[in-house]
Amino acid sequence: MTSGRTPSQTVGPFFALGLPWPDGPYVVPEGTAGAIWLRGTILDGEGGPVPDSMVETWQADADGRFDHPDDIRGTGGGFRGFGRDCADADGRYAILTVKPGVVPAANGAPQAPHIDVSVFARGLLKRAITRIYFADEAEANARDPLLTRVLDPDARSTLIAEPTDDGFRFDIRLQGERETVFFEL
Secondary structure (H helix, E strand, O other): OOOOOOOOOOOOOOOOOOOOOOOOOEOOOOOOOOEEEEEEEEEOOOOOEOOOEEEEEEEOOOOOOOOOOOOOOOOOOOOOOEEEEEOOOOOEEEEEEEOOOOEEOOOOOEEOOEEEEEEEEOOOOOOEEEEEEEHHHHHHHHHOOOHHHOOOHHHHHOOEEEEEOOEEEOOEEOOOOOOOOOEOO
16 A cells, blocks of 8 residues: 555634634724724735634834833733734724834834734644834835845835834735735744
């Protein structure tokens, strides 16, 4: 008897049971001054929506401070820095937050305002990690130590959120044409 290759299988579906909570998408409470919606769609390699997916976000507040014990400056009330939203049937997610401020890199150089994002979805053994930068921060983006390491301008553009009427749009493409740049930790 000869043994051939086992057919590849996707991992999944991704089960979000117990992961979402009612205020998970609210990094700040509704009505917070300066609040913005960060919205997008999670897409597969064919450009179709990934309905059984989830995003987690982590960020500094508008003054560049983190709600974390390592940041002794602290943040203003009502800001937790962390958000989580499960995609709907059309692969859409939404996070209510504030646009983050500039934060220092490990070497002290300023980092452009950004939001760290983890994506969980079918087919992923480990979360995919990326960053969201903002189109209206071109000068800061041009100096950001991580963003400038992405040399291909087309690839770099996959990390830039575009303005909308009430915030920014950031689509996440897990693979294929215009695949979002992902980072290893």
